[in-house]
Amino acid sequence: MNEFSRLSGPPQQPKRLGLFINGQYTERANMEYLPRSSPGYGVDVSEVALGTVDDVNDAVAAARGVFERGSWSRMPGADRARILVKAAYLIRERAEELAYWETLEAGKPISQARAEINDGAGHYEYCAGLAQTLHGQTFNTYGDDLFGLVIREPVGVVGLINPWNFPFIVLSERIPYILASGNSVVVKPSEMTSYTTLALADILREAGLPDGVYNVVTGTGPVVGQALAEHRDIDVISFTGSTRTGEAIVRASTTNFKKTSLELGGKNPQIVFADSDLEDAADGVAFGLCFNAGQCCVSGSRLVVEEKVHDEFVALLAEKLKRVRIGDSFDEASQMGAVVSTQHRDKIESYLTLAQEEGGQIAFGGERLNITEGGRFLRPALLVGIKNNMRVAQEEIFGPVLSALTFRTEDEAVQIANDSPYGLAASIWTKNIDKALGMIRRVNGGRTWINTTIAGGPGQPLGGYRQSGVGREAGLTGVEEYTEVKSVHVGIGKRNHWIS
Incomplete structure (x- = not known):
């Protein structure tokens, strides 16, 4: 019988959670851990590794290395799609485990946690289609001598800072979209709700994702989050959380003028x-x-x-x-x-x-x-x-x-x-x-x-106006958010020489 088939309460001992970098879990002799007290029980259920700036650097280097090698970024869309579909299957296979930990660390009812895990799997299935259909434009209007193309390319390495309130579903509204477009990613989950983000590392590895494409550095915002936002080798920073923290993320992102995608506060x-x-x-x-x-x-x-x-x-x-x-x-x-x-x-x-x-x-x-x-x-x-x-x-x-x-x-x-x-x-x-x-x-x-509220599916984008953020996640827009647009101009035939 699966150990999560009879859900009853907190574990006997807190679960120790490490870092996941370049396809393997990483621990150091001097690693410090932060205990997580369960909202529903007031007892410690997990111990989260406190990553450092060096850990962030290692994770970004792994993500950049695999991106440049092209084992994911240049993989055909159909092959990426098969891995995303397999990930969805594995998420559903481990749904009870993921829901159990989501409930323990976040305090939400088990029925809600289960629904969010299964909804999360749906995003991977949806993105499997997008991985194969993402396309650009052609311009056949320049006359006989010139042909135009617009193509979309993966942007590179994404830094993703995830919130504590919906750790798995918010992750699912970003990760498969980031992956469908060929990017690598370094994730910082909330130090209060890190288990399911690390469990996803196992799922993606088993599904066939190359090592280094998905990395997790747990820890605090002022250390790990700040290092991601400032890092010069990260091309996009995606953050979900408070408007005040979002402002700090934008300021930090100016180190290399990285793109930002921010879903922030609301008073709806x-x-x-x-x-x-x-x-x-x-x-x-x-x-x-x-x-x-x-x-x-x-x-x-x-x-x-x-x-x-x-x-x-x-x-x-x-x-x-x-x-x-x-x-x-x-x-x-x-x-x-x-x-x-x-x-x-x-x-x-x-x-x-x-x-x-x-x-x-x-x-x-x-x-x-x-x-x-x-x-x-x-x-x-x-x-x-x-x-x-x-x-x-x-x-x-x-x-x-x-x-x-x-x-x-x-x-x-x-x-x-x-x-x-x-x-x-x-x-x-x-x-x-x-x-x-x-x-x-x-x-x-x-x-x-x-005549409804908080309803919908993966096909429509998420995001806000004004101080509620910039950019959009999910839907086709959510994949395009993590691409660069390149205009290509192709000269045809013999050039009409400028210098005679």
Whole structure:
């Protein structure tokens, strides 16, 4: 029987996690490790190697070496596709193990972790097709003497800095796209959620990926992340995380003017009109708030509701939130798990205090819950009496806290929704299709939904406006993001000499 077939809780001993460089795990005699306390249990479940600048240099050298040799970068697309398909198969084969560790380190419910692992495999299958269909353009309009081509080439070595909230699915929204276009990569996972990134190294190696194409250097942002962002032999830096850290990444990237792809913070509006199906909208808003305990960059953290149904909708929503099943992460029935760390829980609670100081009220929730010994659980909070200039309506809390605001007209709803430094996501709830399409055109957001939220597949790009980032991941755009565009001009026939 597979050791992960009976999921029950933390392991007896913490799992020690090393570095993966040039196709093998690397340990040094003086290697330091950082313990990771499980959000759901408050006990150490893993020990993560603290990589150094030298480790980053070794990993980048391995990635650059294999890229220049061409064993992956010049491999035919059909061959790359077969490896990506095999990786998807192996991910699904190890889904219980990956979900187990995702739950342990991130604190999310096991049902959510399983779904994310399987969704992640789908990205590899999708990218197998893109590896074979990525193409350029031809220009046959220059006359008899000149022919033009535009071709796409892999950009080189990618530095990928991954977040703690969705360690495997965010990785899957980047790695197969980076690989499909022929690049090599050095990944820094969050020091809080490193297991599945290292497990992927085994999966890709077994699938046939050449050594050095996929490398993992675990450790902290100020050391490993900074070294990747500054490294002169990295061609693209991809980062998912806070806007403040994204700003630092951009500054560091100027060492060699590397390309940047950044998915950053959000303060995303859920706009609810009176003519929507209010019960559907309440369920969707509750899901958008509670998914991953609100620790989600596209979480719907601002409720912008039409004034004449505010009281009715808040009552419906509060009733929904009362019935959210918050529980042990390994309970199959749990819908919402634990908050990632004690420090983060304290930050979320400080915003609840701030909301009341600013003049708002807590209509529902916000209290700690004693689910498991040592677990860090919070009931989702619904704030009312909020104005859009309050800090709780402008700043990303990154937890299960929803600020309710009201509007009277479509113009006012748009003004409130766009009055934010961010532009990552937005949802519109209305049964009037003209209104829905008109609003979706006017509201800022790289990922938007009508009568649903946090839904979609690998075919559509991800990213944001303004302080929510630059660039796009996933979809065809996600592969093109990691290519260089080259114009080729071909002279035909005898040259008409300039010098006679």
